[in-house]
Amino acid sequence: MSKYVTRQRRALLDYLGTHADEALSAQEIAAALEGARVSLSAVYRNLAELEAEGLVRRTERPGTREACYCFIGAEECRGCLHLQCKRCGRTFHMDAAGAEQLKSVVEKAEGFALDKGDTVLYGVCEICRDD
């Protein structure tokens, strides 16, 4: 979809690549990129495009009404279930085996075709539990 590789897009992708596990709002990303002079609009437009391409997932920060974006560009990440920690905001990936197991549990119990690409499980991650 994207035809040109602009400075802004490169900066965004670089940033997302090094923060793959975090659920960030568009404004936070723009703020982090301010050194690279990337406008908020560019951030929004590129995020929308990346989302359409399936490289980024948009979720809602629980308790907030702002969208947050999470880079899922890595191959092993696509189509696999995501877990988001309510404390640290970090996103984890459930391995394919576990995800399939979970999908079939839902399928058998309710006849419901779980969409792994759209759902995010909320809870508290292993790290944050030890507080």
Added chain:
Amino acid sequence: MSKYVTRQRRALLDYLGTHADEALSAQEIAAALEGARVSLSAVYRNLAELEAEGLVRRTERPGTREACYCFIGAEECRGCLHLQCKRCGRTFHMDAAGAEQLKSVVEKAEGFALDKGDTVLYGVCEICRDD
């Protein structure tokens, strides 16, 4: 929390009670209640209160950026996992047994403490699959 029982609150609760399985936006609710002359603000304020009391769950309509509200006041509904159909918007409940099974799958696989109250599984329901 609520001290008075107003005409508006009663109308809202009546409506929610008869649409317990649907994920509705505040504006849709207000529209449905227009016969009862309930203002949008009243709808928002009451929904916020109900959410705080745990009687209503707010989720995001996938692909949209508007919040939708789902009545979960029924006893058997609280704390149990919810499934939302991406086609018809209807919400289903996963029975306690299935939910526990699912929770333990996630727990064992990732050490992640799933919060059943916060997560909603997206997919396609049994009814909509037969198209």
Added chain:
DNA sequence: CTAGTTGCAAAGAGTTTGCATGGCG
């Protein structure tokens, strides 16, 4: 040179809030 991208500022959409009025108890 051509067409995709950007920045800015204005427009939108959804939601929240201030304040005077109205209504429950």
Added chain:
DNA sequence: CGCCATGCAAACTCTTTGCAACTAG
């Protein structure tokens, strides 16, 4: 009668869009 809740409209926040300027290829 006192206080909470409502209605209305203005305020806000986050996000999207129009358009001229810019730039990658």
